[in-house]
Amino acid sequence: MSIxxxxxxxxxxxxxxxxSPLMADFNYIVNQVNANANPSGTLTAPPGTTTVxxxxxxxxxxxxxxxxxxHTIQVNATAGGTTGGAAGYSTMFQAAxxxxxxxxxxxxxxxxxxxxxDPAHNHASNDPGHAHGGxxxxxxxxxxxxxxxxxxxxxxxxxxxxxxxxxxxISNSPSFTGIGILNTGGGAAHTHTTTFNVNYASxxxxxxx
Numbered sequence: 001m002s003i004x005x006x007x008x009x010x011x012x013x014x015x016x017x018x019x020s021p022l023m024a025d026f027n028y029i030v031n032q033v034n035a036n037a038n039p040s041g042t043l044t045a046p047p048g049t050t051t052v053x054x055x056x057x058x059x060x061x062x063x064x065x066x067x068x069x070x071h072t073i074q075v076n077a078t079a080g081g082t083t084g085g086a087a088g089y090s091t092m093f094q095a096a097x098x099x100x101x102x103x104x105x106x107x108x109x110x111x112x113x114x115x116x117x118d119p120a121h122n123h124a125s126n127d128p129g130h131a132h133g134g135x136x137x138x139x140x141x142x143x144x145x146x147x148x149x150x151x152x153x154x155x156x157x158x159x160x161x162x163x164x165x166x167x168x169x170i171s172n173s174p175s176f177t178g179i180g181i182l183n184t185g186g187g188a189a190h191t192h193t194t195t196f197n198v199n200y201a202s203x204x205x206x207x208x209x
Contacts, residue, residue, distance in 0.1 A: 003032055003033060003036045003037055004029055004032050004033075005032060007025045007028060007029070008021075008024050008025060008028055009021035009022075009024055009025050011025070038061075039060070041059070041060055042059060042060045042061050043059045043060075043061070043062065043208075045208040046208065047208050047209065048207060048208060049207065049208040050065060050081075050205060050206070050207040050208075051205070051206070052073070052203045052204065052205050052206075053203060053204050053205075053206060054201060054202075054203055055204065056204070057204070058204060058206035059206070061208060061209050062206040062207065062208055062209060063206055063207055063209055064204050064205070064206050065205045065206060065207055068083075068205040070088035070089050070090055070091075071083070071088075071089060071205075072089045072093075089200075092196070093196045093197070093198050093200070094195075094196075094197060094200075095195065096193050096194065096195040097193070097194060097195075098191045098192070098193050098194075099191055099192045099193075099194065100191070101189030101190060101191045102189055102190065102191075103187055103188060103189040103190075104187070104190075114181050116179050116181065117179075118177055118178070118179045120174035120175060121174065121175070122173075122174055125170050125171070127167045127168055127169075127170050128167075129165040129166055129167045130165065130166070131162040131163050131164065131165050131166075132162060132163045133161055133162040133163075139159045139160065139161055
């Protein structure tokens with residue numbers, strides 16, 4: 001929109017006029033400038049316009065919007081002039097914050113195996129051999145020389161108190177103990193602490209009065 005507009009008197013080149021039309025045009029220009037132009041140091045915009053300024057105070061004719069403290073900016077082509085979110089800029093980007101806790105499940109762990117050391121082994125046995133005797137105070141006869149030989153027949157017989165010594169043939173086969181693996185861990189949730197600490201420029205938001 002132009003500030004001056006059309007002058008009330010259109011004076012042509014070479015036209016002789018008195019001071020009246022000239023002063024009328026001059027006063028019209030003065031009034032238009034005073035009504036529409038901005039003084040030095042002011043920023044013009046339609047009333048209610050809101051924008052940001054990289055400075056400590058709002059320009060002349062603008063009012064700081066205090067409700068936008070500790071905000072960041074989202075550029076949106078279809079929904080300007082709205083706000084959202086729940087956490088301040090300093091909380092999310094300048095201070096440490098903790099993520100939600102997560103408990104790892106079995107399906108989330110990498111597949112893995114556990115080795116054990118369970119070699120086959122033997123158990124020693126002690127089988128010195130043994131003999132069998134008759135009833136208490138009895139003896140029995142055996143072929144061959146003995147402690148007391150009897151004559152007669154085709155050969156000698158002997159009187160014995162016990163049989164010869166013999167072993168049972170007991171042995172051990174290699175075996176495994178079936179060692180198992182003990183469980184450990186509690187499955188509790190864990191969290192992560194993060195601090196972005198990004199660079200920033202402090203701005204104010206102000207509206208045209």
